[in-house]
Amino acid sequence: MPDTSAAPSGILLVDKPGGITSHDVVARARRALNTRKIGHAGTLDPMATGLLILGVGPATRLLTYIVGLDKTYEATIRLGVSTDSDDADGVETARAGADALGAVAPRRIAAAVADLTGAISQVPSTVSAIKVGGRRAYDLARAGEEVQLKARDVTVSRFEVLAVCPVDGAIDLDVVVDCSSGTYIRALARDLGAELGVGGHLTALRRTRIGAFDVADAVTEITPHAVGQLRSAADVAAAVLGALPVTADEARDLRHGKRLVGAAARLDGALTPTPAAIDPDGRLVGIVERRGGDLKSAMNVAEDAS
Template sequence: MTKDPLNAPAQLPPQGAILLIDKAEGWTSHDVVAKSRRALGTRKVGHAGTLDPMATGLLVLGAGPATRLLTHLVGLDKTYTATIRLGIATVTDDREGDTLEVADPAAVAELAADPARIAAAVAELTGDIEQAPSAVSAIKVDGRRAYDRVRAGEQVELKKRPVTIHAFEIGDPTPGVAEEGAHPVIDIEATVRCSSGTYIRALARDLGAALGVGGHLTALRRTDVGPFGVAGAISTEALVEGRIGALAEPAEVATALFPELRLTEAQAVDLGHGKRVEVDPATNPDARLAAAVAPDGRLVGLVEVKKGRTRVVTNFPTPDSAAGEGAA
């Protein structure tokens, strides 16, 4: 039987690739990884940060040897658009959880008439803050995921951790009535740019708590991860159909994130073997991470540069060894 070329795996470059996916609602991040393995013809696929099934938007995947880059992508700042509903608190801090508390209608009406109070609470949640992650999260507590403990009926309170909310912008509050009953609520469209590790659900929860009415998310979309935008991503529908499009090779991604260190052929060979190489400090200043690129354009590795000397942080396979890494 002749193989359908439309369903054949995409051709993965020798050093692998970074793939941007616009995840649809209802998909888990694991679902996306599984479909990507099939579409790319390799089991070596990972991601640089999950999205809840309710959320949509940008997932950054690495395939083949390029998965080595993911460690350096996980900590990038992220941008989200969200709809925050004030007036109801839920177990999961989003619309999928059971209702925990419903605010007094008079309190919601009073808040709706005072948008400056909402803006002041938003300002208090901007900048460097301490945030307790949502109880229904993948964080482990004594060896078990927090969400497993919550589903088992346990009370879970996670320790606060520092996060940075670079920007928390809101639109005009929109009063309304919750679909699940005659409960007055206030919906707010928000854009949040934040450090890695921030829970937008927890931000909605904390905003509602600060205003005394409770809050949760009804919609969440990730639009940016560092320099990567959802506009450059393919849909999950296209992924299923094998319409991958252009793949970003490691050198392209690394030089978008870090200073570029151009190597001679001899330096590329030495660095590929893990050796330290001498570079001109005048043209290659100290850098915690730099993308070391061979004359042929491939990424040799990520290196630390200090006083004209390099130290390999993450090495990438040579052309000969890379072919075996991407195999299924």
Template sequence: MTEAKPSGLVIVDKGPGVTSHDVVSRVRRLAGTRKVGHAGTLDPMATGVLVVGVERATRLLGHLMLTEKAYDATVRLGIATHTDDAEGGVVATAEPGAVEALSEAEIRAAFATQVGEIEQVPTTVSAIKVDGKRAYALAREGAAVELKARPVTIHELTVGGLRGVGTGSLEADISVRCSSGTYIRAIARDVGAILGVGGHLTALRRTAVGPYTLAQAATLEELGEAQAGGRSLLLPIGAAARAAFPSYDLDEEQEREVRHGRRIALAVDGLTAVFALDGEFLALYEPVPGTPLARPVAVFVG
């Protein structure tokens, strides 16, 4: 009987100019398996945390995509682009003197409007589907893309350095902690619109996806060096589940029921990782509303 390949997560620090698919392809080669996926795409321009699942852990990815994320970014005011970032073509520039006239207080106040539960129109070149096609594909074809505003939550937005206040070359460094589905490029666009000068993103670095941060991340080069040295940087699936979700250790009877994918009497608050007596990760369970039971969302054992 062939021994099962290890399952777990690889926390990658993606470099610039590399697509998320490029990262997945590289991890496939390193792990020796096709069963690799990622949670939450990063644009080629963006860097930072990309969570990659290997083998059974790919089934965790859909649940991890719903977790909170954190970013560091740089916003350039005075120029709007069709992609809302530096890779897009310029569609508007500020009137002469408009950027120079902005005060620090005005800029900080504009960014403050983006904090809390807001309605955000996704960027036109997003991966959102419109009539079965990705918005970015429609935009490339020259089609007019109309995306509806969606509720997102900006838990925290801190404006750090402001460079060029009083000049025509003004940039703001921001740190954002937000819900899944938030577009940082859209924040740049909307703040630029509020200030009446336009804006776009010139740098984006994801610093965290749920509990996984840059402190745990490795570059593709570091992953290759680790493998060459006989070391694994794979976070085992059990440890990954305990880090990302509330956890519960089952008794013998509960374990038996879970292994058969049955509902069990278990008081849980939201999605919970459940573990066998020996510490093996078995499944994700959620409460059944109005009952003292919990039901399986995903079972990871046969």
């Protein structure tokens, strides 16, 4: 665990409640831990709950390696009603008739879900944080300006329907989704409804996993005591990138910007091409990469902050 007598540094898993933004969570953590240097890996919409990963102090530099990890979501999709934001926070824009909704048989749902599983091209929701000409798409949309977002390639490795529940004038689907970073679950709801000809939007969303990190291990309240729940930069980097043990002399050289000459072969069989160099005391030296036959630091961490 990090040294709690020093300035806080590490990774904090938070179970975000609904109704607040990811920035609100960061602000709470800054007050509780008495530090400004806090960031997060992967925004959650205000409506959404679940796992938000915070980087605290020097460990914020690890967020770059966390944000692109695959994720798991649990969600409820309401078929038969469309909104301008593709979720329940938006304004209703269309509602399917009873005949169209009655034609949504289980086999049709299964076929549409299959079409949205695997490597797919997805147009993000218009009300999103993607920048268009330097402005957020949601700001443009709320200002009444036309927003055209480009499709992006994403991977949905699992899209499973857990329950089908008829509700008044609609059908609710409880689903679980495993997907690559950058996948919009709201867009999946919209596209599923469009393929079935009835429209759809998201009414509930919970992120339960990011890479190897699970919401079951997250804190539900951020208090000054949360500093004791910080995961060390070394442990997190090793879990995400794999560990490369180095000697004290090698750690010193890497921290001073020197290459480990002829050491590139030590990456053979490594978990990733950029593992975490860990010194004999279990501290994170930095992230290393191959340069020809040598190893060099792609990112260093201060010795007293790892």
